[in-house]
Amino acid sequence: MAAHEAGSWFPVLALGVTLLKLLLIPTYHSTDFEVHRNWLAITHSLPVSQWYYEATSEWTLDYPPFFAWFEYVLSHVAKYFDKEMLVVQNLNYSSHATIFFQRLSVIFMDVLLIYAVRECCRCINGKRASKELMESPLFVLAVLLLWNFGLLIVDHIHFQYNGFLFGLMLLSIARLFQKRHLEGAFLFAVLLHFKHIYLYVAPAYAMYLFRSYCFTANNPDGSLKWRSFSILRLAALGLIVSLVSALSLGPFIAWGQLPQILSRLFPFKRGLCHAYWAPNFWAVYNAVDKTFTVIGLKYKLLDPAKVPKAAMTGGLVQEFQHAVLPSVTPLVALACTALSMLPSIFCLWFKPQGPRGFLRCLVLCALSSFMFGWHVHEKAILLAILPLSLLSVERSRDASIYLVLSTAGHFSLFPLLFTAPELPIKILLMLLFTVYSFSSLNAIFRRRGPLLxxxxxxxxxxxxxxxxxxxxxxxxxxxxxxxxFLPLLLTSVYCAVGILYAWLKLYVSAFVGQPAVRQKEE
Structure with missing residues (x-):
C-alpha cells in the first residue's frame, strides 16, 4: 500500500478517535483543568506585561509566551461560552459550559496532530506493503499515533494540550524526512516557544541539522570536509531561531521581564521528583534510599530525629533531602542528563543513518532526559513513545523496544486517573491499545519470529x-x-525498570544497528 492510498481509510481513523474523545468529555479532570482555565483568565483580563507576575492562583503561568498567546486567542472564544471562567478571582471555577469549551478546544486543536500523522505516514518505508489493511505499516503507524493510549487519557481525561504540541513535533520530523530542513527547523523553534519541555530533544535537532544541512558535499566515503561547510545555511538556521525567539520573547525582554519568565519556566525549588513519581532512575534511587532508611531505623543505625518523616512519599511538590544516599541537586541531575545524551549525539555525528538515525537520537535524548532530568513529569514519557512509533513499523528490533517502552510507559500513567469511574475506562483503553500494538507489529514482522x-x-x-x-x-x-504511597512507589519503580531496559536496548541498537549511510542519503 503506497502512502497516497491512505486517503480511503485515514479519515475514518481520524473521525473514529474524535468521536471517542467526544465521549470522554464528562469524565474526571485533574487540577490541570483549573491551570488552563486560570491561564485563560490571566491572558484575557490582564495586560501582557502582567501575565508572568500574576499570582492570585497557585497555578501561575509557567509556559513560554507562544502558549500564553494561544490561551489569549482561546479566551476570546471562551467568552461566548461562559464569561465567568475568564475572571481571575474565580478560582476552581468549572461550570458545564466551561468544561465543554475546554474539552472541545483540546479536541479541535488535535486537527494539527491528525495532519502531522498523515504527513508522517508519507515518510515511512512502504516496502512491507500488504494486501491486508491491518498489516500495512502505514495503517499501523496511523493507529499507534492517532489512537495512542497516553494521549487519550492525558489530554482528554486528565486534561492537557499535548496533542497539537506533538502534532508540531511530528510535523517537523516529517519535514526533515522530506529534506525540507528549514521548515522543520522553523516548526521546532516555534514548538520550543509553546512548551519548553521539548528542549529535551533540542540536541538531536541541532546536531542533525548542522550535519545534514550545513554540509553540502557528498563525499564517497560519507565523511565530512570543512570545505563543504555552508556558512549561509548555518546563518539561515540561526536566523530562523533568532526571529522566532525575538517574536516570542522580544516584548518581555524590552520590559526587563526575562528573568521573571525564566524563573517561571525553570522552577528548581519544586524538588527532584514530581508528586507522582515519574518511572525513572530517580524513582529507583528514592526507593533504595527509602529502603535503607527503613532498615536503618529498624536496627537503630539511624537517628530518628534526623530522618524527615515521609520526605519523599508525602505526595507533595517540594525539595527534600535523602536520608542515606547523597542528595541530588539540579546541577547533578543536569550533568547526568547531559552525560547520558552524549553517546547518542556522537553517534549521530560519527555514524549517521539519515533521518532515521536522527529519529533514534531524538528518542534517546528524550529518554535520557526522562531518566535523569530534574522534576520530571510522568507524562514526559510520551515524548519518547510517540516518535518511536515511526521506527517501530520499519524494523523488528525497534518494534520490540517500542512494545516494552509503550507498555511500561503507558502503565505508569495509571496513577493519574485515580477515581473509581475512570478505572474501567483506563483499563479497557490500555488493554485495547496494547493488544493492537502487539498483534499488528507481530503481523508486520511475523517472518522474523517473536518480537519479545x-x-x-x-x-x-x-x-x-x-x-x-x-x-x-x-x-x-x-x-x-x-x-x-506504596502503590505509586511500586508502580514507578517497576515501570522504571522496563523503561531503563528499553533505553539501554535502544542505545545498543543505535551503535550496532545498520551501517552508516552516506551523506547524500541524509
Missing part, C-alpha cells in the same frame, strides 16, 4: 498482578493507612 524474548514477556505480564494489587487488593489492607 522470554524475559521481556515475563516482565510485561508482571504488570497484571501489580495492577490487581494496587487497584483491588491494597485498598482493603491495613497498609492503606500506614503506607498510602
Amino acid at each position: 524474548n522470554w524475559l521481556e514477556t515475563i516482565y510485561l505480564i508482571g504488570l497484571i498482578p501489580l495492577e490487581i494489587f494496587c487497584e483491588v487488593a491494597f485498598p482493603f489492607t491495613t497498609w492503606k493507612l500506614k503506607f498510602p
Whole structure:
C-alpha cells in the first residue's frame, strides 16, 4: 500500500478517535483543568506585561509566551461560552459550559496532530506493503499515533494540550524526512516557544541539522570536509531561531521581564521528583534510599530525629533531602542528563543513518532526559513513545523496544486517573491499545519470529498482578493507612525498570544497528 492510498481509510481513523474523545468529555479532570482555565483568565483580563507576575492562583503561568498567546486567542472564544471562567478571582471555577469549551478546544486543536500523522505516514518505508489493511505499516503507524493510549487519557481525561504540541513535533520530523530542513527547523523553534519541555530533544535537532544541512558535499566515503561547510545555511538556521525567539520573547525582554519568565519556566525549588513519581532512575534511587532508611531505623543505625518523616512519599511538590544516599541537586541531575545524551549525539555525528538515525537520537535524548532530568513529569514519557512509533513499523528490533517502552510507559500513567469511574475506562483503553500494538507489529514482522524474548514477556505480564494489587487488593489492607504511597512507589519503580531496559536496548541498537549511510542519503 503506497502512502497516497491512505486517503480511503485515514479519515475514518481520524473521525473514529474524535468521536471517542467526544465521549470522554464528562469524565474526571485533574487540577490541570483549573491551570488552563486560570491561564485563560490571566491572558484575557490582564495586560501582557502582567501575565508572568500574576499570582492570585497557585497555578501561575509557567509556559513560554507562544502558549500564553494561544490561551489569549482561546479566551476570546471562551467568552461566548461562559464569561465567568475568564475572571481571575474565580478560582476552581468549572461550570458545564466551561468544561465543554475546554474539552472541545483540546479536541479541535488535535486537527494539527491528525495532519502531522498523515504527513508522517508519507515518510515511512512502504516496502512491507500488504494486501491486508491491518498489516500495512502505514495503517499501523496511523493507529499507534492517532489512537495512542497516553494521549487519550492525558489530554482528554486528565486534561492537557499535548496533542497539537506533538502534532508540531511530528510535523517537523516529517519535514526533515522530506529534506525540507528549514521548515522543520522553523516548526521546532516555534514548538520550543509553546512548551519548553521539548528542549529535551533540542540536541538531536541541532546536531542533525548542522550535519545534514550545513554540509553540502557528498563525499564517497560519507565523511565530512570543512570545505563543504555552508556558512549561509548555518546563518539561515540561526536566523530562523533568532526571529522566532525575538517574536516570542522580544516584548518581555524590552520590559526587563526575562528573568521573571525564566524563573517561571525553570522552577528548581519544586524538588527532584514530581508528586507522582515519574518511572525513572530517580524513582529507583528514592526507593533504595527509602529502603535503607527503613532498615536503618529498624536496627537503630539511624537517628530518628534526623530522618524527615515521609520526605519523599508525602505526595507533595517540594525539595527534600535523602536520608542515606547523597542528595541530588539540579546541577547533578543536569550533568547526568547531559552525560547520558552524549553517546547518542556522537553517534549521530560519527555514524549517521539519515533521518532515521536522527529519529533514534531524538528518542534517546528524550529518554535520557526522562531518566535523569530534574522534576520530571510522568507524562514526559510520551515524548519518547510517540516518535518511536515511526521506527517501530520499519524494523523488528525497534518494534520490540517500542512494545516494552509503550507498555511500561503507558502503565505508569495509571496513577493519574485515580477515581473509581475512570478505572474501567483506563483499563479497557490500555488493554485495547496494547493488544493492537502487539498483534499488528507481530503481523508486520511475523517472518522474523517473536518480537519479545522470554524475559521481556515475563516482565510485561508482571504488570497484571501489580495492577490487581494496587487497584483491588491494597485498598482493603491495613497498609492503606500506614503506607498510602506504596502503590505509586511500586508502580514507578517497576515501570522504571522496563523503561531503563528499553533505553539501554535502544542505545545498543543505535551503535550496532545498520551501517552508516552516506551523506547524500541524509
